[in-house]
Ligand SMILES: Nc1ncnc2c1ncn2[C@@H]1O[C@H](COP(=O)(O)OP(=O)(O)OP(=O)(O)O)[C@@H](O)[C@H]1O
């Protein structure tokens with residue numbers, strides 16, 4: 001069985017963070033592991049407070065996983081402060097994992113900050129270069145690239161700027177735009193676009209976590225980046241289409257094994273669909 005690690009924050013309300021990651025891993029039939037970097041007291045409509053885990057405990061969790069069960073892929077989610085970023089970056093340089101997906105989480109869906117804005121330089125210098133794929137949403141891509149994004153042309157421009165920071169591929173997600181939900185992937189030479197009709201729902205808590213965990217799972221399942229993103233886009237779209245009316249705010253995406261009956265068990269076909 002393929003093994004996938006999430007290094008991220010815990011969402012006690014179960015819709016985002018580590019909890020969304022584990023549900024996504026299970027739905028993809030991979031073995032999920034977690035390094036908790038922060039404990040967030042949050043729900044579908046607000047973030048009350050968070051406490052970061054001590055950097056040396058983050059490092060020891062990473063050692064514990066890697067010395068025993070080296071993952072086939074990993075995703076990094078919420079890292080709220082410089083110290084946590086440096087701890088993770090240092091350990092990844094030591095363990096040299098492959099298939100690293102980074103979701104540069106800055107805000108929750110309800111607008112609450114999950115990253116100290118003073119950490120962005122550390123994110124760019126230390127964390128971004130470790131990514132095989134980095135998955136900013138539009139506000140995150142704007143902050144990282146230092147430009148405003150209004151059009152798909154702007155998304156491509158931001159992807160190029162972020163790619164120049166040293167990662168292998170950039171996926172700018174279009175969840176925060178209008179019209180179709182279109183994401184742009186840039187691998188350093190080509191742009192690819194992944195689109196679905198916008199689903200009219202407020203229940204989109206944890207979509208970014210779900211998407212990046214699906215991409216990590218599909219990379220672990222040996223799909224090339226483009227196929228991994230395509231299959232993950234299908235997964236996250238189905239998870240949003242079936243999102244749950246739970247809580248008073250933005251309800252969570254739904255991870256259910258029936259997704260496999262809608263063509264998601266055919267990883268072999270996706271692997272062969274390399275054009
Ligand atoms: N209403 C929607 N209908 C269809 N697809 C959507 C919708 N909202 C978001 N998406 C898609 O979901 C995926 C996640 O993108 P999004 O931009 O929402 O991530 P995010 O803001 O990082 O999520 P979060 O912060 O809640 O974890 C992308 O593929 C995006 O296009």
Ligand SMILES: Cc1ncc(CO)c(N)n1
Nearest residue numbers: 009010011016017078108
């Ligand atoms: C712990 C955590 N990570 C990421 C997000 C972004 O959705 C969130 N709300 N909570």
